[in-house]
Amino acid sequence: MPARSSSGQPRAPKSKSAPTKPKTSAKASSSADEPTSSIGRRRVAARDRSGAAYKKRREEIIQAAALVFRSKGYRASTLADVAEAVGGDRASLYFYISSKEEIFDEIVTEVVKKNLATAEEIRDSSEPATAKLRRLIAQVMNAYAEAYPFLYVYLQENLAHVSEKRQPWATELRNVNRRYEAAVADIIQQGIDEGSIRALSDPKILAYGLLGMVNWSHRWFNPEKSLVSAEEIGAAYAEVLLNGLAASSHSISPGAGANVGDGQHLPTAHPDVVRLVEQFASANVPTYDTVSLSKARSLLEGVTKLQREPQEIASVEDLLIEGANGLLPARVYNPAPGEHLPIVVYFHGGGWALGSLRASDEPCRALAQSAQCVVVSVDYRRAPETKFPGPLDDCVSAIRWVSANRDQLGGGKRIVLLGDSAGANLAAAAALVLRDDPETSVDAQVLLYPCLAPAELTNFPSYEDFSDGPLMTRREMDWFWNHYLASPADGMNPLAAPLFAEDLRGLPSATIVVAEMDPLRDEGVAYAAALRDAGVEVEVVTFAGAAHGFWWMDAVMCQALELNDLLANTFNGT
8 A cells, every 4th residue: 555644645655866976086086197195296297397307316226226126136126226326215215206117117118229229220221131131239238238137137127928018118229129030030031032142931930049049148148247358259159050040152172173064054153143233234334455454553442442341450561671673562461569460461453554552451450450460561573564574573682681570570480471362373473483482481472363374375164154254354364464564475474474393393382262153263273283293282162153353342242241251261271
């Protein structure tokens, strides 16, 4: 029954009141992101002001924290330790820093982004890919040592499992890491394209493997306790990794040399050679034999545009030394003054008529640094102003002067002769002249793509196969010989054409480097065979797909760097 009132009338049902809106406090109406503590609110307000004093103090705290973390260890350190280091208390520290993780994230982000910028700069440089990877690996190790222990902790972090509030940081770092990996993969792809790196797998997989091996260093390498520097470890990593990746473009054999053609199929040019030939063709670069002598000399000096930036050497000194007819300019490169290093007496190429100390400066610097030897580069008189035997006489005089002054030059007992092309001709002939000189000893001769006899007096297949190049033609070689020889009869003189020497016994050991696609290839191999038959220790190195003169072009020819490594081992007797 319905309820009734005291008067007996039915009582009206109670109406339900509308729900009331809860009162909103000022604190509840603030943003969910707004800190509730007084310190937090002060910190936000200070950040909003962006005052210079605030920024400066915060940077001081982060720098001090870095030192604390480095000395005490990141995990063992607290913000109280940081506060003590900056002469404050922990409460005041929160005015600038919310947590230890904030300091860590900021330091690591800066380091990782800096590493990325360096990696992308290396990727975009003009160096060969193998040189880029060497520099990249060294940079990774040096960065790890400089940013220890932060990168140690970072490499142990699993970015997929950081706290929720650190997810934006983790996302940013994952993106940086992907860009870094992409830069390494790009470098590897460049190496595959240029023929200096083997396509063992997808470049991304190779990049992951390379970075994984290098980054694993954090499990064992503590730069503050290690007796070995990060730089040394980086160099060792590069050597191991690149020996596994690098596609060796040269073969070594005793005596007669490697097979360089079957007489029916011509070898394939190295990709660097193809690119440079196309570049020369598009720029209408003439051959030497089609221009005046002065123009030809100017053309050769342009080779410096195809070279890397000259390396810094501890000591580079220009001297005047004794030549056959007065003083000769020479340049001495010493990477470690005060030490007794092997001495390399170098005669530049250029067909006896071209070439200079300037054109060969960068290769000499690179050689002195990599081989740790004293390089004496001799500026002999050039043809046709001085014909045979004048340039040879200068070289012989220079070798005698170096032998007599080896102590002042910072050299040890070992003297090696080095020449490329016409310079190799002069080195080989000088070795013949000095063979019986009791006061001047030569320990070895290294001949790079030597010209050892006029083409018209020989019958080598390489002169037919590569009469039009690449990069050196038979016509140019005839032009050079005509400038050098005083008369046609001189072409049979063994001091002008060492290939015609009848007695090669007692000569110093020889390393002969030949380029597979060089008109001069076969005479280098033939001279090696003659030396071997005379009982001289000889080694022939054949660079597959290479063209004449590649050693001077290390910015565009990766084989030049490979040759430099080989020369370093040769000059150090390894």
